[in-house]
Amino acid sequence: MTCMEAEKMVIPYINDKLPVSELEDFIEHIESCENCREELEIHYMVDVGLKKLDDDDATYDIVGDLKRKLEDSARLIRRYAALEVTRYAVNTLMSMAMIVMLLLQIRIWHQTGFLFF
Numbered sequence: 001m002t003c004m005e006a007e008k009m010v011i012p013y014i015n016d017k018l019p020v021s022e023l024e025d026f027i028e029h030i031e032s033c034e035n036c037r038e039e040l041e042i043h044y045m046v047d048v049g050l051k052k053l054d055d056d057d058a059t060y061d062i063v064g065d066l067k068r069k070l071e072d073s074a075r076l077i078r079r080y081a082a083l084e085v086t087r088y089a090v091n092t093l094m095s096m097a098m099i100v101m102l103l104l105q106i107r108i109w110h111q112t113g114f115l116f117f
Contacts, residue, residue: 001029006036010043013073024077027070041066 006029012018013026030037044066052060109115 001025003029003033003036006030006033007039010036010040011047013040014044014047020076020080023073027073027077030070044069 006026009018009022009026013023018026030040041063045062048065049060049062052062106115
């Protein structure tokens with residue numbers, strides 16, 4: 001991912017509108033690129049800071065909020081990856097079960113004389 005692509009994703013990330021499919025690349029880039037991370041921090045401070053001022057919220061730990069948001073995003077990516085692995089495993093097991101059932105049915109048909117080969 002280039003810095004320009006990452007910068008385009010900053011606002012959707014802050015507003016929780018970044019799809020999970022793009023989130024992993026974005027987080028990896030933010031963790032490895034200091035300039036993009038600073039850009040994210042600036043946008044986050046401005047956007048979230050203004051919203052907190054409007055809400056009269058007593059907590060102003062914006063940097064801590066961003067850190068927690070990045071950690072939550074990393075957890076979401078791990079959960080999504082685990083879900084994908086689980087989905088693949090279940091699909092594989094279901095396919096194998098269908099093949100076994102078909103083979104058993106063919107065996108039954110063959111033993112009962114329904115199939116003549």
